[in-house]
Amino acid sequence: MKPVIMVVDDEPLQREIIQTILEGEGYQVETAASGHEALALMKKAPADLVLTDLKMTGMDGIELLTAMPRGVVPPPVIIVTAHGTIDSAVEAVRNGAFDYLTKPLDKTRLLLAVRKAGERVAILSENARLKEELYGRFRLEGIIARSPAMRQVIALLQKVAETSSTVMVLGESGSGKELVARAIHYNSPRRSRPFTAVNCAAIPEALFENELFGHETGAYTGAVGRRQGLVEASDGGTLFLDEIGDLPMAMQSKLLRVLQDREVRRIGGKESIRIDVRIITATNKDLEGEVEKGAFREDLFYRLNVVTLDLPPLRERREDIVPLVEFYLQKFSAEFGRPVREVSPEAMRLLIEHRWPGNVRQLAAVMERAILLSDGPVLTRDDVAGRLQARRPVDPSRFELPEDGLDLEAFEKEMIRKALHRTGGMATRAARLLHMSYKAFLYRMEKFGIKSDRQDP
Numbered sequence: 001m002k003p004v005i006m007v008v009d010d011e012p013l014q015r016e017i018i019q020t021i022l023e024g025e026g027y028q029v030e031t032a033a034s035g036h037e038a039l040a041l042m043k044k045a046p047a048d049l050v051l052t053d054l055k056m057t058g059m060d061g062i063e064l065l066t067a068m069p070r071g072v073v074p075p076p077v078i079i080v081t082a083h084g085t086i087d088s089a090v091e092a093v094r095n096g097a098f099d100y101l102t103k104p105l106d107k108t109r110l111l112l113a114v115r116k117a118g119e120r121v122a123i124l125s126e127n128a129r130l131k132e133e134l135y136g137r138f139r140l141e142g143i144i145a146r147s148p149a150m151r152q153v154i155a156l157l158q159k160v161a162e163t164s165s166t167v168m169v170l171g172e173s174g175s176g177k178e179l180v181a182r183a184i185h186y187n188s189p190r191r192s193r194p195f196t197a198v199n200c201a202a203i204p205e206a207l208f209e210n211e212l213f214g215h216e217t218g219a220y221t222g223a224v225g226r227r228q229g230l231v232e233a234s235d236g237g238t239l240f241l242d243e244i245g246d247l248p249m250a251m252q253s254k255l256l257r258v259l260q261d262r263e264v265r266r267i268g269g270k271e272s273i274r275i276d277v278r279i280i281t282a283t284n285k286d287l288e289g290e291v292e293k294g295a296f297r298e299d300l301f302y303r304l305n306v307v308t309l310d311l312p313p314l315r316e317r318r319e320d321i322v323p324l325v326e327f328y329l330q331k332f333s334a335e336f337g338r339p340v341r342e343v344s345p346e347a348m349r350l351l352i353e354h355r356w357p358g359n360v361r362q363l364a365a366v367m368e369r370a371i372l373l374s375d376g377p378v379l380t381r382d383d384v385a386g387r388l389q390a391r392r393p394v395d396p397s398r399f400e401l402p403e404d405g406l407d408l409e410a411f412e413k414e415m416i417r418k419a420l421h422r423t424g425g426m427a428t429r430a431a432r433l434l435h436m437s438y439k440a441f442l443y444r445m446e447k448f449g450i451k452s453d454r455q456d457p
């Protein structure tokens with residue numbers, strides 16, 4: 001496909017000459033007698049390439065260049081200029097023009113410039129398409145998943161979405177559990193039915209039954225009218241029980257009954273109501289540990305844990321960091337109207353290496369603040385570093401001295417080993433983690449006979 005070329009010139013003869021040459025080569029040509037006319041035409045049908053005279057009455061070529069709509073792939077602009085105004089043409093190239101040609105136009109040079117611009121359009125649109133495809137493939141309802149671990153999660157998610165299986169989503173705080181729960185619902189045949197999220201940690205124990213199962217008129221003092229519970233309200237859809245580890249014992253047995261019988265009874269109600277609801281639960285607690293401690297019913301645990309979706313912490317899937325950073329960069333710079341376009345390589349390195357105890361939610365917060373406070377087109381290392389170090393240092397007084405004492409040296413040695421492991425063997429950075437000088441750190445490494453398999457530059 002030959003590109004569509006917009007030829008802009010206020011001299012009719014010049015337009016005609018260029019049109020004839022280009023059409024002779026099979027290009028499709030549109031012409032405009034002014035910058036304004038060109039803009040109006042391109043609004044209706046975008047051109048792939050613009051060839052414009054520099055000096056025109058009204059809007060000149062450079063003004064046209066800057067007024068051009070910026071699509072995914074903005075069309076390259078070639079400026080045509082008379083000999084005397086080459087300086088301005090060079091200026092135009094600095095302002096983003098693709099190339100410039102001097103009058104009188106040489107046919108060979110014209111065609112060469114147009115062909116080069118056409119190739120560039122092809123490359124750029126191919127890039128845009130590939131990028132689109134990449135994100136399209138790995139994103140499901142806005143879930144960014146480039147790492148193999150997350151792609152596995154997505155594959156399992158898609159499979160389970162087709163069914164009505166009960167799903168348990170596990171993962172650290174901020175790792176995307178709720179996002180995944182919603183994605184299951186909205187990719188399932190239940191998508192047009194309600195998705196109800198209940199935070200089990202936020203409902204006072206006394207209100208739980210009422211919230212989940214509802215009540216009949218006069219069921220208890222103060223029960224005004226009848227009320228549907230959340231389980232009933234989710235009929236046909238999905239009930240998401242977040243922080244399931246905080247469900248009170250009394251409620252655990254009631255929930256178990258719902259799962260077994262697939263029906264609910266309102267408080268004070270006589271008959272049971274059949275319900276068809278998919279249950280998804282989430283927790284960042286070690287629920288098996290809770291079962292062992294007797295804080296969570298074992299039978300309920302097995303009922304809920306039919307399919308497990310385990311979200312790895314962000315630090316164990318660092319491939320996702322770059323696309324997440326790019327995603328939040330676009331989102332927040334658009335939201336705040338900030339001209340931040342890119343993240344410097346140093347800043348990116350810092351983001352990739354960070355431990356992210358708060359996972360994706362923390363990364364989003366760091367990006368939000370960094371973009372809000374940055375004042376250039378590039379997010380620098382400093383913009384980001386300040387946000388990362390804001391965490392409070394560990395307070396040593398929080399550590400109890402164990403009953404039968406502690407081998408302080410062994411403790412120190414272990415921390416040094418851990419610091420080195422965390423930094424991939426980089427002693428300078430490991431020293432910084434332990435608030436130590438590089439020399440002091442090396443001294444201790446030697447003292448404890450710890451070797452780093454990597455030398456610092």
Ligand SMILES: Nc1ncnc2c1ncn2[C@@H]1O[C@H](COP(=O)(O)OP(=O)(O)OP(=O)(O)O)[C@@H](O)[C@H]1O
Nearest residue numbers: 142143144172173174175176177178179284360361
């Ligand atoms: N893979 C991802 N792609 C895009 N956004 C994500 C991803 N994972 C998480 N997020 C975003 O990060 C934020 C936190 O995610 P979410 O609320 O699902 O975490 P959570 O595991 O439920 O956390 P908590 O345990 O603290 O409730 C949300 O804004 C979510 O949209």
Ligand SMILES: [Mg+2]
Nearest residue numbers: 174177178242
């Ligand atoms: Mg959550």
